[in-house]
Amino acid sequence: MKKTGLFYGVNTKKTALIGKEIQEAFGENKADIVAVEEAGKKSFEQYDNLIIGASTWFDGELPTYWDELLPELENLKMKGKKVAIFGLGDQEGYPENFVDGIGLLAEFFEASGAEIVGHTSIEGYTFEGSRALRDGKFLGLAIDQENQSDLTGSRIAAWVKQLKKEFN
Amino acid sequence: MKKYDIKTTDKETLKKWFHLMTLGRAIDEKAPAYLLQSLGWSYHAPYAGHDGIQLAVGQVFEKGQDFMFPYYRDMLTVLSAGLTIEEILLNGLSKATDISSGGRHMSNHFAKVNWHIENVSSAVASHDTHAVGVARAMVYYKHKGVAITLHGESSTSEGYVYEAINGASNEKLPVIFVIQDNGYGISVPKKDQTANRKVADNFVGMKNLRIIHCNGKDVFDSMNAMTEAREYAIETSNPVIVQANCVRIGSHSNSDKHTLYRDEDELSYVKAADPLLKFRRMLLRYKRFSEKELKEIEAEAKKELSVANRKAISAPDPDPKTIHNFVIPEPYKPKVYVDGTHNKDGEKINMVTAINETLKAEFRKNPDTFLFGQDVANRDKGGVFNVSKGMQQEFGENRVYNAPIAEDYIVGTANGMSRFDPKIRVVIEGAEFADYFWPAMNQYVECTHDYWRSNGQFSPNITLRLASGGYIGGGLYHSQNIEGALTTLPGARIVYPSFADDAAGLLRTSLRSEGLTVFMEPKALYNAVEASTVVPDDFEVPFGKARIRRSGADLTLVTYGNTTHLSLQAAEQLAKEGIGSVEVIDLRSLLPLDKGTIFESIKKTSKVLIVHEDKVFSGFGAEVAATIADEMFRYLDAPIQRVGSTFTPVGFNPILERAILPNAALIYEAAKKQIQY
Numbered sequence: 001m002k003k004t005g006l007f008y009g010v011n012t013k014k015t016a017l018i019g020k021e022i023q024e025a026f027g028e029n030k031a032d033i034v035a036v037e038e039a040g041k042k043s044f045e046q047y048d049n050l051i052i053g054a055s056t057w058f059d060g061e062l063p064t065y066w067d068e069l070l071p072e073l074e075n076l077k078m079k080g081k082k083v084a085i086f087g088l089g090d091q092e093g094y095p096e097n098f099v100d101g102i103g104l105l106a107e108f109f110e111a112s113g114a115e116i117v118g119h120t121s122i123e124g125y126t127f128e129g130s131r132a133l134r135d136g137k138f139l140g141l142a143i144d145q146e147n148q149s150d151l152t153g154s155r156i157a158a159w160v161k162q163l164k165k166e167f168n
Numbered sequence: 169m170k171k172y173d174i175k176t177t178d179k180e181t182l183k184k185w186f187h188l189m190t191l192g193r194a195i196d197e198k199a200p201a202y203l204l205q206s207l208g209w210s211y212h213a214p215y216a217g218h219d220g221i222q223l224a225v226g227q228v229f230e231k232g233q234d235f236m237f238p239y240y241r242d243m244l245t246v247l248s249a250g251l252t253i254e255e256i257l258l259n260g261l262s263k264a265t266d267i268s269s270g271g272r273h274m275s276n277h278f279a280k281v282n283w284h285i286e287n288v289s290s291a292v293a294s295h296d297t298h299a300v301g302v303a304r305a306m307v308y309y310k311h312k313g314v315a316i317t318l319h320g321e322s323s324t325s326e327g328y329v330y331e332a333i334n335g336a337s338n339e340k341l342p343v344i345f346v347i348q349d350n351g352y353g354i355s356v357p358k359k360d361q362t363a364n365r366k367v368a369d370n371f372v373g374m375k376n377l378r379i380i381h382c383n384g385k386d387v388f389d390s391m392n393a394m395t396e397a398r399e400y401a402i403e404t405s406n407p408v409i410v411q412a413n414c415v416r417i418g419s420h421s422n423s424d425k426h427t428l429y430r431d432e433d434e435l436s437y438v439k440a441a442d443p444l445l446k447f448r449r450m451l452l453r454y455k456r457f458s459e460k461e462l463k464e465i466e467a468e469a470k471k472e473l474s475v476a477n478r479k480a481i482s483a484p485d486p487d488p489k490t491i492h493n494f495v496i497p498e499p500y501k502p503k504v505y506v507d508g509t510h511n512k513d514g515e516k517i518n519m520v521t522a523i524n525e526t527l528k529a530e531f532r533k534n535p536d537t538f539l540f541g542q543d544v545a546n547r548d549k550g551g552v553f554n555v556s557k558g559m560q561q562e563f564g565e566n567r568v569y570n571a572p573i574a575e576d577y578i579v580g581t582a583n584g585m586s587r588f589d590p591k592i593r594v595v596i597e598g599a600e601f602a603d604y605f606w607p608a609m610n611q612y613v614e615c616t617h618d619y620w621r622s623n624g625q626f627s628p629n630i631t632l633r634l635a636s637g638g639y640i641g642g643g644l645y646h647s648q649n650i651e652g653a654l655t656t657l658p659g660a661r662i663v664y665p666s667f668a669d670d671a672a673g674l675l676r677t678s679l680r681s682e683g684l685t686v687f688m689e690p691k692a693l694y695n696a697v698e699a700s701t702v703v704p705d706d707f708e709v710p711f712g713k714a715r716i717r718r719s720g721a722d723l724t725l726v727t728y729g730n731t732t733h734l735s736l737q738a739a740e741q742l743a744k745e746g747i748g749s750v751e752v753i754d755l756r757s758l759l760p761l762d763k764g765t766i767f768e769s770i771k772k773t774s775k776v777l778i779v780h781e782d783k784v785f786s787g788f789g790a791e792v793a794a795t796i797a798d799e800m801f802r803y804l805d806a807p808i809q810r811v812g813s814t815f816t817p818v819g820f821n822p823i824l825e826r827a828i829l830p831n832a833a834l835i836y837e838a839a840k841k842q843i844q845y
């Protein structure tokens with residue numbers, strides 16, 4: 001049985017809420033929650049499927065708990081593993097860097113050999129630029145609690161359904 | 169491969185950085201206490217939140233090679249570049265021994281001029297054009313280095329920032345523009361400044377320009393960005409913008425209260441983004457330092473600050489008796505023509521030729537001379553009036569060149585070039601016509617402040633030529649006399665010759681002097697026969713020495729520029745008609761003013777008429793009249809009278825121009841009345 005790890009900042013405000021909702025959508029005991037604040041290299045390598053989350057801060061930056069962790073993960077060996085990314089952002093407040101964090105994490109984990117899954121359509125979002133874009137799609141799930149919180153539930157449900165397929 | 173990261177950067181380096189950052193923060197946090205105790209530092213703009221980029225700029229700065237133009241928030245930048253704590257405190261406390269300015273300039277304006285950490289203005293970003301100018305000189309003299317100029321993102325809205333970046337891009341100059349983006353200009357959020365969230369993106373279309381974004385709150389990202397920027401600028405001789413993403417943890421300055429416009433949530437998340445704490449956490453997390461080691465560094469920093477503090481607070485305060493020091497450097501003193509007169513015979517030349525030949529002669533003599541301005545360097549043309557004709561052919565494109573239509577840029581880069589080496593002399597046509605000089609006023613003020621503000625450490629050595637005045641049917645924008653607005657600013661010499669020989673002599677003296685000289689050229693006289701004279705080779709005229717162009721006993725007539733000739737005509741007529749003899753004094757220099765010559769004449773005549781082309785109201789004559797009233801009242805037998813233009817702009821139709829500008833008949837009438845008073 002493949003192990004799934006759900007990584008996010010447990011001390012955050014909004015990201016942690018979304019993380020929990022994703023876990024619920026997966027079903028009980030289907031995914032372990034791992035606090036990014038405490039995670040190390042090994043925490044990542046022990047999973048086959050990873051769901052990782054990050055909001056975007058300060059015009060296109062990862063939150064500092066991610067920033068401080070990434071150097072530790074430099075030689076991470078993720079070949080054969082699948083990584084799905086969810087990101088929080090504000091498309092009205094920061095339309096030039098909407099959910100850039102998804103893109104930053106995708107680039108990082110790709111470089112360590114992982115396959116990025118869980119791409120989603122940009123339909124329904126309005127923004128100007130995003131590092132999370134590739135071939136016209138988001139490299140993960142974009143959640144906008146500031147402007148589209150009413151869509152969050154259905155977005156999560158659809159994404160989790162998609163991941164269950166892609167995570168085999 | 170990035171050069172710096174938490175895992176591989178050597179421990180000594182990390183220690184140095186942590187020490188500097190800790191120290192800087194300790195000073196930043198102590199500054200308000202000085203104000204509370206009324207010891208000084210009444211202007212303090214805390215840098216907390218900019219720590220990464222400021223550390224990096226200071227570390228990347230190469231003393232002896234680079235020039236740095238820090239802004240008022242750059243405390244860690246200068247500490248990181250090598251200023252001592254005591255030097256920082258002495259500026260903060262405005263002491264006589266403050267190496268930046270001896271207490272003359274505001275606190276939080278740090279400089280170390282002999283290291284080329286320049287003393288800059290408080291007018292945001294006005295040093296950008298200085299950085300471009302100094303980089304131009306670096307390239308000309310084949311000096312390997314960069315000019316680094318720093319300011320916030322909001323200041324980038326200033327037009328002169330665009331002029332500077334455009335110029336550096338066009339001239340391909342090694343300038344690093346560091347934009348420290350903390351999201352605010354005082355209380356104004358950056359969305360009210362420009363449409364792009366990242367203002368550097370406004371410049372993406374500019375050629376030769378590299379734009380690097382970095383996290384200014386992160387030491388490593390900032391170090392890598394600045395290292396890359398400096399390498400690129402030097403290797404390719406091109407400008408770079410480094411936009412550093414920062415937060416402002418505190419208020420804009422001690423006179424601002426950010427709780428009035430930032431909510432609790434925001435205050436808490438910017439605090440949580442503290443770059444120093446992040447760096448500290450990383451040093452521990454990656455086991456580069458133990459908690460004990462860091463505590464030791466912190467304790468050491470505290471001690472250093474307390475030692476420096478004791479020294480700084482007991483340092484002497486500036487002496488009020490010194491306020492007149494360093495207003496403007498001592499000028500060159502003519503040795504042959506001590507009073508600026510001559511009796512040579514020979515062929516007369518006109519004023520344009522006299523100026524042109526003097527420029528050429530001085531350029532031949534001094535290889536460190538440069539001339540630029542709008543339209544000054546075409547093959548068959550040299551300026552709108554041909555004053556610089558033939559100069560580019562003789563001295564080459566690197567010494568004589570056209571400038572973009574950006575007057576502020578012309579003056580600002582001339583100022584910057586002067587910073588490279590005090591031997592440099594820059595001649596600029598400040599604008600095509602004096603009328604178009606107004607956009608350069610900010611830089612003009614900078615030029616007049618530099619010497620005083622730096623306590624005599626730097627003076628821009630510039631001759632600023634301006635084709636001035638009317639009588640050419642030029643209308644509102646080709647007729648202005650702007651000396652009335654300029655003479656009120658201390659820190660410049662202002663001359664306004666009316667004859668070819670005086671023009672040549674004053675220009676030569678100006679080119680041999682340190683400091684700023686405004687050289688006003690009455691353009692109506694460029695080719696005029698009455699202004700043509702014999703001009704001895706090597707003629708020199710000292711500043712502040714008027715010339716009596718006609719002697720007389722019944723009336724002193726003080727004038728300059730175009731009206732010298734009109735006054736001479738009027739005097740001739742009055743003499744012919746036997747009404748009286750008028751002594752016509754051509755001031756030649758307005759600043760400094762030759763009071764001695766005026767006063768001696770008044771003692772003889774007891775009457776005075778002041779004539780100039782500019783408006784009577786608030787024209788320079790008002791100052792001359794007030795000076796005479798103050799100091800010579802007891803010698804006067806008649807009220808002081810003035811003739812000049814009406815208090816209107818100058819109209820284009822010659823009928824209007826004639827009604828506005830003074831003429832010989834008007835002067836004749838006024839002089840006659842004075843004589844007969």
Ligand SMILES: Cc1cc2nc3c(=O)[nH]c(=O)nc-3n(C[C@H](O)[C@H](O)[C@H](O)COP(=O)(O)O)c2cc1C
Pocket residue numbers: 012013014015016055056057058059060061063088089090091094097098099100145146
């Ligand atoms: C200062 C600040 C900067 C932000 N910058 C971005 C951004 O560049 N792009 C984006 O999509 N969202 C941006 N956001 C929005 C956040 O990502 C969003 O509020 C998110 O829900 C925060 O989640 P968290 O509190 O769990 O970190 C920013 C929010 C703040 C307060």
Ligand SMILES: Cc1ncc(C[n+]2csc(CCOP(=O)(O)OP(=O)(O)O)c2C)c(N)n1
Pocket residue numbers: 241290291292319320321322323324348350352353354420
């Ligand atoms: C030419 C000029 N205009 C206005 C001011 C007043 N002023 C001082 S600081 C400041 C805000 C500058 O903001 P920014 O460039 O973002 O730098 P920050 O202070 O945020 O670091 C202003 C408007 C000034 N000093 N100079």
